[in-house]
Amino acid sequence: IPTNRFVLFLLFMFLFPQCADPCSRYTELREDWRSVNNVDQSNVRCDQWVNWDGWYRFYLGGSSAAIPEKCVPSQRCGTHASLYITEPNPTQTSDVVTRTVCNNWSSSCCYFASHTIKVKLCPGNFYVYKLAKPSVCHLGYCAAHFHLLAKIIKSYISVSIKYLD
Secondary structure (H helix, E strand, O other), X not given: OOXXXXXXXXXXXXXXHHHOOOOOOOEEEEOHHXXXXXXXXXXXXXXXXXXXXXXXXXXEOOEEEEOOOOOOOOOXXXXXXXXXXXXXXXXXXXXXXXXXXXXXXXXXXXXXXXXXXXXXXXXXXXXXXXXXXXXXXXXXXXXXXXXXXXXXXXXXEEEEEXXXX
16 A cells, blocks of 8 residues: 555656656657768758757667767758757766757857757766757757766866767
8 A cells, every 4th residue: 555655756746747857758869860970961950840848868870979069060960050069068967957059150159049958967878958949940959979088187087078970
């Protein structure tokens, strides 16, 4: 027989599912056209048309991927202006961080208006993102394969992303 606390917990989780850990409640984006290596412009995508709702995990070729942390050349990722984050992905699984998203167009690494998204590193070393609509078309979120690589910078240890693409 369930206790009152357990019943209340289940009721709370049912009524407020957005409070659940995003590492266990996300939508998979298995769209290889988002790769930073994709230069095909025959079917240009626009993430402004997507109804972004909830958390998302990127995959490329069946493996976990991440939004790049550096300016991606334009005409990549299946779109005209490639979206990337301007600060590092988080390095602690306990953190949900806010990151600025920029785009590359006309030789400018933040040509159109920027916006923010939420990012979390999950146990198992994958990222989930609470994405938002970009300001205009044709902008699209990019993805790249990654692995965590420890390195020493200016006498302290940090974790950076080394992209394999």
